[in-house]
Amino acid sequence: MNTRQEQLLKYVIDTHVETGEPVGSTRLVAGYRLDVSPATVRHDLLVLEAEGYLTHPHTSAGRVPTAAGYRYYVNHLQFLPELSREEHTSLRRALAHEEEQKPKELAKTLANLTHQIVIVATDGDTLYYTGIKNLFAQPEFAETEHIRAMSEFLDNLDACFNQLSDQMNGEVRAHIGSEGAFGENCSTISVRIAPVTYVLLGPMRMRYDHHMALLKELQKIF
DSSP, X not given: OOHHHHHHHHHHHHHHHHHOSOBOHHXXXXXXXXXXXXXXXHHXXXXXXXXXXXXXXXXXXXXXXXXXXXXXXXXXXXXXXXXXXXXXXXXXXXXXXXXXXXXXXXXXXXXXXHOSEEEEEETTOOEEEEXXXXXXXXXXXXXXXXXXXXXXXXXXXXXXXXXXXXXXXXXXXXXXXXXXXXXXXXXXXXXXXXXXXXXXXXXXXXXXXXXXXXXXXXXXXO
């Protein structure tokens, strides 16, 4: 992958995460004011698809990222975005609650800030999750089969969480698609701040940089 193709992959992911739509060459050239032709971009997208980083729905000429594309994106993040003042305030407000209420309040806050499901678990195996409506509001879960599959995972949350916990090492980590415990269509971003583990669960199409920044900030100020 050359430098231009790496940048195009980032543009495709950023655009797809924002819009939920397949991304074509003309849109990239216009949206990012690229100094190459749509034909050149189209060729680079074909290369990225051949290498497994992109794919395209049968009904569209545009491309969407694969799990490998998202993994490359996460592995090559050069910096995380700055959180807004409101986000900082929301995290600190949740942290101000009594100790026993803190995990639930943080879960609710993270669900509001990320629009994902948030799962928390303590060393005493107490599980709590919130934000279910956030997941099922995503277009990826408009199909009944995806709703059914996710419902089964949530019904077996203990087993899924134990599998995920085995992969934790104290750092903020992203598990993309089949890397994680919730199926090939979902991703998780998680961190352990003893004695509590916090997990963001959503479709693969999520704002990895922003969500990782939130959990890193939580880890920093806890």
